[in-house]
Amino acid sequence: MSITLNSDMHVYFIGIGGISMSGLASILLADGYKVSGSDSKESDLTRKLSEDGATVYYGQETSHITDDVDLIVYTAAIRPDNAEYKAMMESGKAHMTRAEFLGQLMKGYNTPVAVSGTHGKTTTTSMISEIMLEADTDPTLSVGGVLKSINSNLRVGAHDYFIFEACEYTNSFLSFFPKISVILNIEEDHLDFFKDINDIRSSFKRFADLLPEDGLLVINGEIDNYREIVKDIKCPYVTYGFSPAFDFWASDVSFDKNGHPSFTCHVKKTGGEFDVTLATTGIHNVSNALAAIAVARNLKVSASNIKSALLKCSGSKRRFEELGSFNGVTVVDDYAHHPTEIRATLNAALQKPHNKLWVVFQPHTYTRTKALLPDFVEALSLADKVVLCDVYAAREKDIYGCNSQTLYEAMKKRGIDVTYIKDFSEIEKFVKENCTTDDLLITMGAGDVVNIGQNLVS
Numbered sequence: 001m002s003i004t005l006n007s008d009m010h011v012y013f014i015g016i017g018g019i020s021m022s023g024l025a026s027i028l029l030a031d032g033y034k035v036s037g038s039d040s041k042e043s044d045l046t047r048k049l050s051e052d053g054a055t056v057y058y059g060q061e062t063s064h065i066t067d068d069v070d071l072i073v074y075t076a077a078i079r080p081d082n083a084e085y086k087a088m089m090e091s092g093k094a095h096m097t098r099a100e101f102l103g104q105l106m107k108g109y110n111t112p113v114a115v116s117g118t119h120g121k122t123t124t125t126s127m128i129s130e131i132m133l134e135a136d137t138d139p140t141l142s143v144g145g146v147l148k149s150i151n152s153n154l155r156v157g158a159h160d161y162f163i164f165e166a167c168e169y170t171n172s173f174l175s176f177f178p179k180i181s182v183i184l185n186i187e188e189d190h191l192d193f194f195k196d197i198n199d200i201r202s203s204f205k206r207f208a209d210l211l212p213e214d215g216l217l218v219i220n221g222e223i224d225n226y227r228e229i230v231k232d233i234k235c236p237y238v239t240y241g242f243s244p245a246f247d248f249w250a251s252d253v254s255f256d257k258n259g260h261p262s263f264t265c266h267v268k269k270t271g272g273e274f275d276v277t278l279a280t281t282g283i284h285n286v287s288n289a290l291a292a293i294a295v296a297r298n299l300k301v302s303a304s305n306i307k308s309a310l311l312k313c314s315g316s317k318r319r320f321e322e323l324g325s326f327n328g329v330t331v332v333d334d335y336a337h338h339p340t341e342i343r344a345t346l347n348a349a350l351q352k353p354h355n356k357l358w359v360v361f362q363p364h365t366y367t368r369t370k371a372l373l374p375d376f377v378e379a380l381s382l383a384d385k386v387v388l389c390d391v392y393a394a395r396e397k398d399i400y401g402c403n404s405q406t407l408y409e410a411m412k413k414r415g416i417d418v419t420y421i422k423d424f425s426e427i428e429k430f431v432k433e434n435c436t437t438d439d440l441l442i443t444m445g446a447g448d449v450v451n452i453g454q455n456l457v458s
Contacts, residue, residue, distance in 0.1 A: 003071065003094055005104055012065055013037030014074040014084050016056060017046045021075060021098055023142045023154040024105065029053055030156040038064050038084060062087035069093060073101045076170055077395060099172030102142075102164070106177050109140065109159050113295060114166035114176055116207060117184025117220075118200075119341050120288045121165045123280065124184060126316045127292035127309075129155070129163050134309035135301045139163050145316035145335070153316075161299075166207070168200065169193060173207050180298070181211055182218045182291050183229065189338055192367040192396070204229055211235045218294045220287065221246040238298070240290040244268070248294045250286050259351030261286050265293055274303045279314040282348030318450060320348060324457030328437030330354070331453045337364035337446040339375035345444065346382040354440035357382075360427060360452055362389040362445030363404055370402035377410050383442075385434075386411065386418040387427055392447025424452055431456065 011028055013021050016037025022045040025035050029052045036055035039046055046056045057064045060083050065072065072088045072095040079085070088095050096104070106112035115125045122144040129147060132139040139161040143153050166173035166181070169190045186204050187197070194200045205228070208217055213234045219226055221239030230237045240248040250263040259281040266273045276293075278285055289310055296306050315321075318335040325331060330352075336345045342361075349357055361380060363369045369376065369391060380386050388404050388411075408420040421427045435441055443453035 003096070003104055005108065007032040009070040010034040010036070010066075010068050012069045012072045014060065014072065014078050014082070014088070015039060016049065016054070017041070017043050018075060018098075019045065019144065019153050020102075020142070021073070022046070022049060024073070024098070024102060025049055025054055026052065026154050027105065027140065027142075027156055034068075036064070036066075036069070060084045065091065065093070071095065071101075073098060076172070097172070097175070099170075099175040103175040103177055106162055106164070109162035111160060111179045111299070112162045112164070112177060113180045113182070114164060114173065114178035115182045115184070115291075116166040116168060116173055116204070117182070118168075118187040118189050119338060119344070120184045120284065120291075121167070122335070123285060123315050123319055124182065124288040124291050125163060125165050126319075127289055127313050128295050130313040131292060131296045131301055131306050131309040132161055132163060132299075134312075135296075135305045137161055137299075137301075143316055145318055147316050148314055149312070168203050168207070171203055171206075174203070174210065176207075176210065178211060178215065180216045180218065180295060181208065182295060183208065183223070184220055184288065184291055185340075186223050186229075187338070187340055188372065189368065191371040192365070201229070208233050216298055218291055218298075220291065222287075238294050240294050241287070248290050248297075250290055253283065253286055255351045257353060259348050265290065267297065272303075274307060276307055277311050279311060281320050281351065282344055284344035284348070285315075320345060323453045326456045327432065327435065329431075329435045329439045329441055329456075331457050332440065332442045333450045333453045334442055334444050335446055336444050337362075338368070339372050339379040342376070342379040342444065343382065345442065346379070349440060349442060350382070352440060353438075355436060355438040356384040356440075358385045358387070358431065358435060358439055358441040359383040360387045360389065360431065360441065360443045360449060362443075362447045362449035363391045363407060364446040365394050366391055366396050366398055366400040366402055369404075369407060370400050373402060373407065373410060376407060377414050377416070380411060380418075381414060381416050384417065386416060387430065388418060388420045389424070389427065389445070389449055389452075390422050392445060392449070394447070424455075427452055428455055 017039030038057040138157040141155040142164040215235040217237035221241040238247040262277040411418040
């Protein structure tokens with residue numbers, strides 16, 4: 001669906017309190033739109049929207065969708081039996097998904113920059129955002145986590161640059177209209193929607209094909225057969241990675257005592273090079289930084305601005321975020337919920353001084369746990385001790401024959417030191433009794449496992 005947006009419109013959001021939906025609502029409020037919407041409960045995000053002029057309802061009732069509403073935006077999580085969803089369908093009012101609306105919104109920006117990939121979207125979007133802020137370009141930003149430097153997931157700026165994440169789940173990023181796109185990696189995930197890796201690759205290929213002739217694709221040259229993705233696209237593309245074969249590449253990678261990498265970035269086209277030090281940890285963030293550098297250099301941002309921004313960019317919350325300590329134990333929280341992400345996070349943790357490495361892991365969705373079970377076992381084996389929580393079900397039910405007990409048994413069979421505890425308070429008690437001075441504890445997962453770490457350090 002396509003609709004011409006203008007500030008005289010009244011836009012209603014079903015699920016306005018979500019981190020992405022609240023960001024879109026904030027952009028509209030800043031541009032003078034009338035905004036209303038509903039959510040299940042009050043939060044910091046909904047309170048901020050109310051302060052900024054939105055009408056926010058708690059609970060979902062058909063009466064909330066008033067006659068003067070011109071457009072209704074809803075999330076993919078809203079089910080057909082939802083009262084407001086049914087009222088929307090019966091009303092005949094214009095409506096679209098969050099992804100479709102974001103696609104329409106980006107038409108109002110000169111250079112929309114879409115960051116995609118199975119992993120690293122939030123960190124790379126944060127890096128590009130910090131660089132564009134450092135270059136004083138007044139960008140509009142929509143990040144999938146809270147960017148520490150602005151203490152928000154959103155910044156409303158001018159209409160030149162719009163930096164945002166592009167998620168492949170349910171093919172939502174195919175509703176977008178980017179000018180620059182980034183593809184960080186392509187791996188098996190979201191197998192409750194995609195059939196297999198070939199289906200996922202096909203989706204990313206279609207995403208690359210969206211770019212206009214005057215656009216640009218930045219793609220990780222280490223993606224398996226990346227040339228299949230760039231074949232016949234309308235615009236130029238640049239590659240990045242850890243080899244001189246790529247347009248942007250890193251050499252001489254080293255780590256300081258806190259696991260922060262430094263490296264030399266080489267730019268093939270100009271033959272230039274410059275040294276970069278990151279405030280984030282891990283070799284995977286060198287790769288993410290190369291993607292951000294490739295975008296920035298193609299937007300004519302200076303090397304000095306890039307270096308300064310990346311030195312300050314400690315990422316967003318829940319990305320290797322140090323929460324504090326208890327009893328001499330350092331507590332870090334991380335959003336990793338895919339085996340590749342877990343492996344990257346734990347390899348980064350191994351660069352930091354520590355006694356034993358503990359992980360409190362909360363699997364995210366039953367389908368992902370089942371589809372990638374051997375990979376989870378392999379990735380988590382990098383830790384000295386693992387505590388498993390119950391699966392964070394999100395949109396699913398425990399009907400797939402695979403849950404945390406299944407993962408626990410597979411890990412025990414592999415000889416991993418693993419404990420399965422369902423109750424969060426019991427997990428907190430267990431780690432307090434068993435962690436010792438100078439241990440490093442990581443709470444890990446995309447659900448509410450962060451609460452454990454926060455409680456421990458409080």
